[in-house]
Amino acid sequence: MLLNGKNILVGVSGSIASYKACELVRYLQKKGANIKVIMTPSAKEFVGELTFRALTGEEVLSDWKDGKTGLEHISYAKWADSFVIAPASANTIAKIRYGLTDNFLTSTALAYDKNLVIAPAMNTKMYQNKATEENIIVLKERGHLFVEPAEGLLACKEEGIGKLADIEDIETVILYSIMPKPLKGKKVLITAGATREFFDPIRYISNASSGQMGYSLARMAYILGADEVLLISAPTNLKKPYGVNLINVISALEMYNKVMENINNFDIIIMNAAVADFRPAIKSNQKLKKDKESTTLNLEPNPDILKETGKLKKENQILIGFAAESENILQNSIDKLKRKNLDFIVANDLSNFSRDFYEGILISKDGKKIEIKENSKEEAAYRIFNLFLQQI
Ligand SMILES: Cc1cc2nc3c(=O)[nH]c(=O)nc-3n(C[C@H](O)[C@H](O)[C@H](O)COP(=O)(O)O)c2cc1C
Incomplete structure (x- = not known):
């Protein structure tokens, strides 16, 4: 399996879709990947860190001061072959665009020197707001990889774009972030x-x-x-x-x-x-009617x-x-x-x-x-x- 033995850092931010990150972690583990999870403080309002600790057998860091040495945002960023933020809230996307480092996830994102995989999930109006659109354009220009959200019935009972992309699509973009590009130009x-x-x-x-x-x-x-x-x-x-x-x-x-x-x-x-x-x-x-023997x-x-x-x-x-x-x-x-x-x-x-x-x-x-x-x-x-x- 192509993800076998790869180190994947999963960053979870505060969205109604935060619980879907549990499925993502299990899915990637089944593909043979080593997973560490980090959460924004607000993501913990949506899903307990205990779930991720139990799934990964690892500490789940969240505040920028978390960790034994205080330098884990650097070591986590180095450890990761791929860093996926799923779900990525509008707020976290905006912070990453401006290089803010007020929690462990945003600090690690700034210390990460490869392209992030960002899977947004939010209400359609938040997603289509000029502010979010512009943040996404800038991050794409910097080479970060987005997994476009899906359309459908959202938690706010509105129909539209903004649902967290399917796990398999997120995996595809994680693989894209890791694999060589021999087909470039073709x-x-x-x-x-x-x-x-x-x-x-x-x-x-x-x-x-x-x-x-x-x-x-x-x-x-x-x-x-x-x-x-x-x-x-x-x-x-x-x-x-x-x-x-x-x-x-x-x-x-x-x-x-x-x-x-x-x-x-x-x-x-x-x-x-x-x-x-x-x-x-x-x-x-x-x-055709069954009106004949053969x-x-x-x-x-x-x-x-x-x-x-x-x-x-x-x-x-x-x-x-x-x-x-x-x-x-x-x-x-x-x-x-x-x-x-x-x-x-x-x-x-x-x-x-x-x-x-x-x-x-x-x-x-x-x-x-x-x-x-x-x-x-x-x-x-x-x-x-x-x-x-x-x-x-
Ligand atoms: C019930 C509820 C659901 C929310 N769902 C989303 C969401 O799907 N996407 C989003 O960008 N923000 C959502 N928010 C707002 C974020 O949780 C809020 O902006 C928070 O500050 C995000 O913090 P973080 O980016 O540090 O995780 C929701 C808020 C509430 C109260």
């Missing part, structure tokens, strides 16, 4: 999901791909610093990865059109979607998105395909790589479908083969990027 397009080919208004042909690998690749492309990540996705049950632009499509034909509209703007194109080779020749406008569905071919992209590929573009094969995995994948003019292909058998463990082989156009065997699709995505980036 734009990455990824396809994912299982296309649906409807033969009446509610019934369709599809396949068992969960889309998880494609979504993990898109998330990883953002974490590794890509200038832009575009995910063109057929239906999945997955949430849009943070920092990624998403275009939803349903059928192979729609996916083909969206890929063709966009390919010229991207440097790296990764085709992970499980695209139906065929679609029903006729789509009924009415739900029936036949006529199919016609869909465009081959990978092959068409391979034909249009320019000198400076990298095209990566995936091959899920049930037999002769290696040979079939090498044939596909050649036939479709790919730079790399990731070959795997069908066992990766809908499970987290990932096993496959990265094959380059010059015939180099490297095994990939990872406990999660997140780690597999990281390894795939590292492996092919080393070879281009």
Whole structure:
């Protein structure tokens, strides 16, 4: 796991969302990170420090004078690989902008010499107030990383933007703050999901791909610093990865059109979607009736998105395909790589479908083969990027 062994300092400020920091701490611990928590004095009005002490087995410092030596704001800042403030109140954001150091959290933030990860949570009007907006702009200009709050029903019973971002989105930006940026300067397009080919208004042909690998690749492309990540996705049950632009499509034909509209703007194109080779020749406008003992569905071919992209590929573009094969995995994948003019292909058998463990082989156009065997699709995505980036 990418957070395994990383030191993460979690700063909690006073917000109705302060309790969500308990979940964040548990989540990051499960990912193998070492956690220390610091709280503003007002955060303690919302959630007890005992909770964080029990969760982390560490003292929870709060006043600027706290700690045995009084110099803990310096040692904590040095200890942290990443310092995330979640939730970040409007007040704490303003103090950090002006370099105030009136409590342990703000003192440590000033002593921290890397980019902070700041996850605001507040009422919409507080968030959209010019004062907060300006504070955020200034902090972003200084390189600090914000996890944009979500929209929804807020604790104040108003609808709007200001909810603390989802834990997974906060984790994404923590990873962004820690990981190297080999994709800086590159734009990455990824396809994912299982296309649906409807033969009446509610019934369709599809396949068992969960889309998880494609979504993990898109998330990883953002974490590794890509200038832009575009995910063109057929239906999945997955949430849009943070920092990624998403275009939803349903059928192979729609996916083909969206890929063709966009390919010229991207440097790296990764085709992970499980695209139906065929679609029903006729789509009924009415739900088909069960009025016969048996029936036949006529199919016609869909465009081959990978092959068409391979034909249009320019000198400076990298095209990566995936091959899920049930037999002769290696040979079939090498044939596909050649036939479709790919730079790399990731070959795997069908066992990766809908499970987290990932096993496959990265094959380059010059015939180099490297095994990939990872406990999660997140780690597999990281390894795939590292492996092919080393070879281009
Ligand atoms: C019930 C209640 C809920 C609050 N929720 C928020 C909030 O979600 N976001 C925020 O910025 N401030 C919120 N505040 C205001 C802050 O708690 C207040 O500005 C405090 O001084 C923040 O201190 P700190 O930044 O040092 O933690 C809330 C106040 C109360 C009484």
